Amino acid sequence: MSSDGDHPRPWETQRRGLLLLVSSPAGAGKTSLSRRLVADYSDLNLSISCTTRAPRPGEEEGREYYFLDRPTFEARIAEGQFLEWAEVNGNLYGTPKAPVMAALEAGHDVLFDIDWQGAAQVKAQAPDDCVKVFILPPSWADLSRRLHARAQDSEQIIQSRMTLGREEIKHWAEYDYVIVNKNFDRAYADLGHIYRAERMKPGRNPWLPDFVRGLGEEVV
Template sequence: MDSPTDANARQRRGLLIVLSSPSGAGKSTISRRLLQDSADLSMSISATTRQMRPGEAEGRDYHFVDDATFERMVEEEDFAEWAYVFDHRYGSPKEPIKEALKAGRDILFDIDWQGTQQLKSAFGSDLVSIFILPPSMEELERRLRARQTDSEDIIQSRMRRAAGEIGHWDAYDYVLINDDLESCIRDVKAIVAAERLRPRRHPYLSDFTRKLVERPND
């Protein structure tokens, strides 16, 4: 039998990390840095009904499925969460999430507040949610325009959507204002580090502490 001090016996449970923000608030940049700096973290791979874009690959960026397949997965309750986003459907399959949690691997999710609530309902305390706010709506619009990738109609649509998303800030465990990118990244890393240390993510502690206080029979 493995000793509770054995490294293999002290594997923690995985962590689900949701990082949400309005488009342009810095979520994608922060996510890239987290993934780059943490070998124990991977991005959730969602299923989607939208078409594959140039440079994307099946199974790396998304699982690309048709509407009929997605609908079947919904009916069979294969998703932990799913939603419509800009006329397409996106969903997070349950089984890879369960396997990652059991194996002690952490998964990062890029989903909105509705998806976050669904995921929390499915996985409870395995989830930690972080919402990133822009320093102002004016700065958010400036960042969107600086990308030079969206039409005026899309920019205005993103700004309207941002107002609605920000209204749900209090549904998250942590809320950060991204007025300094490096500082915000440090704060997100600190949150993740602290959440990884919570006792409930270390199931071996029950046996470990019991053995610590056990006394041999007189």
């Protein structure tokens, strides 16, 4: 952190964070774009969800997920501890509210790799803090090619993801920004521009009124 003598500049210490919600159909690139953005910006952290599913090989508690048993998860739902939650394929997934709100207050930003339903729930709970970005593929043929190129899923699962993707895309107009990921580097640059511009909004920089007042009082 740079400073003038022993006094940090106000824009280094008096920010409110933002929640960057990135959605797309499977295969359109939101996870790759999100992870690169988090890697490139020290003030941006990836939201870590809770889940009731068992850890997969290589997954670690607190890195990929917080792993909970179902009674604990359901108790936290009842207590209102999640910003959003959903049941998917018999397992519960949810975003814990407390660490996200603490990050906002501390001036840190949080990125969500999230579907449209989860994004809508987060937006409802923190409407002034959210920036929603939807990633579109350049074509359905391209999306199908990307899903097949992963070589991770059966043809049945790929077709299921394509069907779900058509439902996801119906919600593009609910987002603040839309990026067509035809070229990864260009799409990443666009996402970075959006993120940096949103950080500059007056409402996220409460130091501005005093700073501008001070400029007016300076003797030239």
